[in-house]
Amino acid sequence: MARLAEVSTSTASLVFSGKGPVADATRTRVLAAAESLGYGGPDPVAASLRTGRSGVVAVIFDSSIQETLHDPYQVLVLDGAASVFDELGLGMLIIGRVRDESERALAQLSAAPIDAAMFFSCGQGRRSVVDSLAARQIPLVGLGAPRDPRIVQCDIDSRVAMRLVAEHVAGLGHQRVGEVTLPDLQAPHTAARHAALVDVFGSDLVTAEATLSGVESGEQAARALLADPVHRPTAILAHSDLLAVGVMQAAESLGLRVPEDLSVTGFDGVDLPWWPTPLTTVAQPGSDKGARAARLVRDGLAGEPGRDVVLQAHLVVGATTAPPAV
């Protein structure tokens, strides 16, 4: 034990934590001894065992990092959370592919030294993962999913938000509309957004499910929607901005102009500096969402109950929507 070199362990502990009153002379002596022994401060694991805190929060992804962080919106949210965790001195432990490899993820999660967990991605997820975490009696926060009474949520109301664009598009006179959803129609977000469109367009709605939130994926889904020239929709509403870009590319490759021949809308309101046309979309406060969720984690850690947070989204009208051609 590095401390025996000079003084008692308790004194050394006080020196490193800066908590108790220590004579300057002693402090110097301890530091010098540590230096010469190559001792780099208290062992975090041992400290954690004693204090019951590891200073680590699990951040859980449904899919791979690549798939999740391909979308700038997710990066924005993650960054918002990271800023707050940084301030709080909490580290983020990334746990990915929870959907695909539930076994492995479960093992990983139960072996992880964490004080709380944040469900970052959108799926409804495996029940077992939530159960396992809940058994640890640690604060659980989600960004709208998975829905579970043991998880405190921070999210927009997706149904209300999607309705904003839906009504904008309906107000322009569109009736035959297409929808490009994110993967997993069961996921709360996707289901809610879909429901909003059904509310507004009823049975005139045609739906295509994308395989992920990416441009290529949106293009592919849009092709399916636009395949039949007779019943072609006059507007396509995508569940993410990236998907919307894909839709516009599909339109272009079919010789359709946006917005003259086809109106297109996105969701999220991210910066697309490489895209020439301002997109009509619903902007949600990504960074804020991450930050607020992180504060819910903090509150949970402090023993405060923590209530669901509902954020506001708003319609952004760009240049990709117009009345339908007659």
Next chain:
Amino acid sequence: MARLAEVSTSTASLVFSGKGPVADATRTRVLAAAESLGYGGPDPVAASLRTGRSGVVAVIFDSSIQETLHDPYQVLVLDGAASVFDELGLGMLIIGRVRDESERALAQLSAAPIDAAMFFSCGQGRRSVVDSLAARQIPLVGLGAPRDPRIVQCDIDSRVAMRLVAEHVAGLGHQRVGEVTLPDLQAPHTAARHAALVDVFGSDLVTAEATLSGVESGEQAARALLADPVHRPTAILAHSDLLAVGVMQAAESLGLRVPEDLSVTGFDGVDLPWWPTPLTTVAQPGSDKGARAARLVRDGLAGEPGRDVVLQAHLVVGATTAPPAV
């Protein structure tokens, strides 16, 4: 202690770890007791203290998550690393903003329960961070930076790689060329790529430093380079694909055609599904780089020395380079 409920602690430990031989009857009994007590398996922190392993690897970013993961190339590398860590059952603890807030990052790092660390972003970084980690005697792996004898590296030879594009451009007949670098000219990568261009173009090279690896940032830097119509370069070589897109946007807004009036090249070779023109660039194996780096971590953890890995990059000729107009 949950275990006292039925049997001895050691037997319970064997049940949960699946290591030793346990009678089926006993196993069942232990599991049942755990169930009824709401015991969710061994405490990871206590187990770590005993075994000396936490199963966590620190992944260190120079800047914010937002800034770093804005670039799809970085996401790709991170995903490559994540796949391997997943397989190994290791978690990734993200430590960001090491450049800006060295104090905080240092505190965070020394309090983090980690078995190894991977320097993910490119800067040369603060010496103190490396020192602090090195004092813990854990394996240290980098993706080319920071350069330090205690860090095992996995990277391409940036100078050789950049020379590939440089010679391609020089071979087309360009002489007055501009360069848009990533932030921080001191960073090993940036310095090496710059050196390659100096090798090839000498004093005909004009350099602009971008503020980060993004489209807007590339556009801004390119504007500076293209401002003077008389000494305007006929080609601009960017240090990342995203910067190259920004350069092309600057060119377009100035009424210059690519590649007729201006040749443009990138670096990394990422997918740009939203960009219409195939970019001339240097492709580096991003996912593989992350994966190989992760394996270096594994080797270090296994006590094997570990030697630097040098990966190969290759030239990809797209449609953004052509001989200069006379």
Next chain:
DNA sequence: CTGTTAGCGCTTTCAC
């Protein structure tokens, strides 16, 4: 196959 024992390295009362 199962129980006993001895720490892992630290923080935290509590005396002095």
Next chain:
DNA sequence: GTGAAAGCGCTAACAG
């Protein structure tokens, strides 16, 4: 202002 002692919950020898 400093030291002694207890114990966080677990795993790994070793004995039975």
